[in-house]
Amino acid sequence: MKFLYSLGSYTIFLNKVFSRPEKWKMFRQNILDEMINLGVNSLPIVAIISFFMGAVITIQTASNTGGGIIPLYTVGFAVRESVILEFSPTIVALILVGKIGSSISSQLGTMRVTEQIDAIEIMGINSASFLVQPKIIALVLLNPFLITLSIFLSIGGGFVAGVGTGAITPYDYEYGIQYDFEAFDYAYSMIKSVVFGFVITSVPAYFGYHVKGGSMEVAKASTKSVVQSSIVILGLNYVLTQMLLL
Amino acid sequence: MIEIRNLIKSFGDKTVLDDISFQFEKGKNNLVIGASGSGKTTMTKCIVGLQQPNSGVVKYDGQSFWDMTRKQKAELRQSIGFLFQGGALFDSMTVEENVKFALRVFSNKTNKEMANRVDFCLERVNLHGVKSLYPDELSGGMKKRVGIARAISMKPKYLFCDEPNSGLDPQTAILIDQLISEITYEYNITTMVITHDMNSVLEIGDNIMFLHQGKKFWNGSKTDILNTENKELTDFIYASNFMKAIRDKAK
Ligand SMILES: Nc1ncnc2c1ncn2[C@@H]1O[C@H](COP(=O)(O)OP(=O)(O)OP(=O)(O)O)[C@@H](O)[C@H]1O
Ligand SMILES: [Mg+2]
Numbered sequence: 001m002k003f004l005y006s007l008g009s010y011t012i013f014l015n016k017v018f019s020r021p022e023k024w025k026m027f028r029q030n031i032l033d034e035m036i037n038l039g040v041n042s043l044p045i046v047a048i049i050s051f052f053m054g055a056v057i058t059i060q061t062a063s064n065t066g067g068g069i070i071p072l073y074t075v076g077f078a079v080r081e082s083v084i085l086e087f088s089p090t091i092v093a094l095i096l097v098g099k100i101g102s103s104i105s106s107q108l109g110t111m112r113v114t115e116q117i118d119a120i121e122i123m124g125i126n127s128a129s130f131l132v133q134p135k136i137i138a139l140v141l142l143n144p145f146l147i148t149l150s151i152f153l154s155i156g157g158g159f160v161a162g163v164g165t166g167a168i169t170p171y172d173y174e175y176g177i178q179y180d181f182e183a184f185d186y187a188y189s190m191i192k193s194v195v196f197g198f199v200i201t202s203v204p205a206y207f208g209y210h211v212k213g214g215s216m217e218v219a220k221a222s223t224k225s226v227v228q229s230s231i232v233i234l235g236l237n238y239v240l241t242q243m244l245l246l
Numbered sequence: 247m248i249e250i251r252n253l254i255k256s257f258g259d260k261t262v263l264d265d266i267s268f269q270f271e272k273g274k275n276n277l278v279i280g281a282s283g284s285g286k287t288t289m290t291k292c293i294v295g296l297q298q299p300n301s302g303v304v305k306y307d308g309q310s311f312w313d314m315t316r317k318q319k320a321e322l323r324q325s326i327g328f329l330f331q332g333g334a335l336f337d338s339m340t341v342e343e344n345v346k347f348a349l350r351v352f353s354n355k356t357n358k359e360m361a362n363r364v365d366f367c368l369e370r371v372n373l374h375g376v377k378s379l380y381p382d383e384l385s386g387g388m389k390k391r392v393g394i395a396r397a398i399s400m401k402p403k404y405l406f407c408d409e410p411n412s413g414l415d416p417q418t419a420i421l422i423d424q425l426i427s428e429i430t431y432e433y434n435i436t437t438m439v440i441t442h443d444m445n446s447v448l449e450i451g452d453n454i455m456f457l458h459q460g461k462k463f464w465n466g467s468k469t470d471i472l473n474t475e476n477k478e479l480t481d482f483i484y485a486s487n488f489m490k491a492i493r494d495k496a497k
Pocket of ligand 1: 257262281282283284285286287288289331
């Protein structure tokens with residue numbers, strides 16, 4: 001019951017968010033600002049995580065396949081597949097929930113309790129659309145790039161770690177990561193990136209925008225938005241995987 | 247002119263506005279006075295639609311607010327200037343950006359024209375050299391004045407000021423009162439000022455409404471108020487020795 005209620009008010013919220021912007025010029029500028037704020041500023045953390053993620057996956061896979069029957073290039077193949085299909089889009093999304101989601105939620109929550117949102121409304125501006133729409137659009141546009149970058153860095157991290165430790169030869173790794181490549185896997189990954197970009201921004205925005213009370217409630221909303229966004233991402237991840245891969 | 251009729255608002259089982267009717271007249275300084283917690287801010291928010299009253303009518307020049315479409319409300323609000331009791335300045339923007347905000351969204355002015363308008367508004371509230379500061383770098387009274395500058399930036403037809411001169415020194419307070427009054431007469435707009443300050447009441451109170459525990463107890467002008475017999479109102483006005491002294495002297 002409570003779930004249905006939340007889903008309903010989330011839908012109403014999105015309806016308010018996606019109404020026509022008051023002024024296109026300002027809207028475009030806001031999207032660019034948010035792209036820098038949400039996307040470009042997330043580059044370092046995405047890069048670091050991806051690199052080490054790829055490194056660890058490679059070493060683990062290599063240490064588990066070292067029997068002799070399984071050819072060594074499968075390590076590269078397995079790394080590529082798991083990174084494209086799962087690790088980059090999903091794990092990075094969960095990291096971004098923590099970084100971007102919590103900041104969106106606390107920013108909007110603070111604006112709510114200090115009446116800044118009311119101040120926007122009273123000017124005749126649709127505050128939800130003005131504040132939230134640029135964020136959603138910015139990340140939906142940028143997340144595929146972030147994830148693509150993450151994929152490359154993970155595979156690169158795998159190369160450095162695998163070759164550096166002597167677990168795999170450069171030739172086998174390179175052969176493996178090119179073996180039996182299907183463009184659809186990448187497309188699947190990008191579909192997930194777009195959907196998750198939407199979740200990472202819109203769910204925390206919903207919680208932040210509807211805060212009532214003071215600093216305690218802002219903090220609670222921020223925590224709640226991280227937890228709920230993560231659950232939604234994992235749930236959608238399952239649904240999308242079943243829909244697209246089966 | 248703004249008319250409210252039988253306005254009722256409660257939070258849970260606590261009735262904050264209890265059947266209030268009043269007319270805020272055009273071209274006059276309409277003052278709302280009353281003790282802390284008497285419902286002044288809540289009433290204002292119900293009038294502009296930031297809070298929804300349980301029942302009652304709010305009319306802007308004859309047009310009922312709660313019957314308007316979303317688009318009509320948005321258009322009406324472009325002609326409303328609102329000073330929040332807490333300022334509600336945009337804390338991620340400079341003073342200049344705060345005052346310019348609505349202009350950027352709604353007007354077709356050039357950057358130069360907008361800058362001129364910002365200068366003019368800041369000049370009127372007697373603020374100088376603070377354009378590039380952020381709200382947290384301002385004093386309390388400066389924030390209030392930036393809030394007023396922002397409220398008047400779009401040349402509003404309806405101006406709401408929630409305690410415009412609380413936290414200001416007496417000189418600046420009078421300046422702000424005079425400014426609000428000047429704007430009201432000059433542009434013939436409907437102004438509503440919430441205040442605790444008896445100075446303001448006696449200075450600019452053309453049409454005063456006294457709220458007490460969510461009810462309208464009295465209304466009249468600044469000349470009427472000194473002769474009132476209303477017990478709750480006299481308790482409110484003559485709470486200070488200063489005001490008592492004025493009364494005794496007049497007698
Ligand atoms: N959002 C709210 N939820 C519950 N009660 C509220 C809410 N806002 C105001 N109240 C209550 O309504 C009453 C009137 O509050 P209001 O802010 O209108 O007073 P006020 O006359 O503006 O006081 P002050 O002069 O101190 O600003 C208070 O008792 C307050 O506790
Ligand atoms: Mg108040």
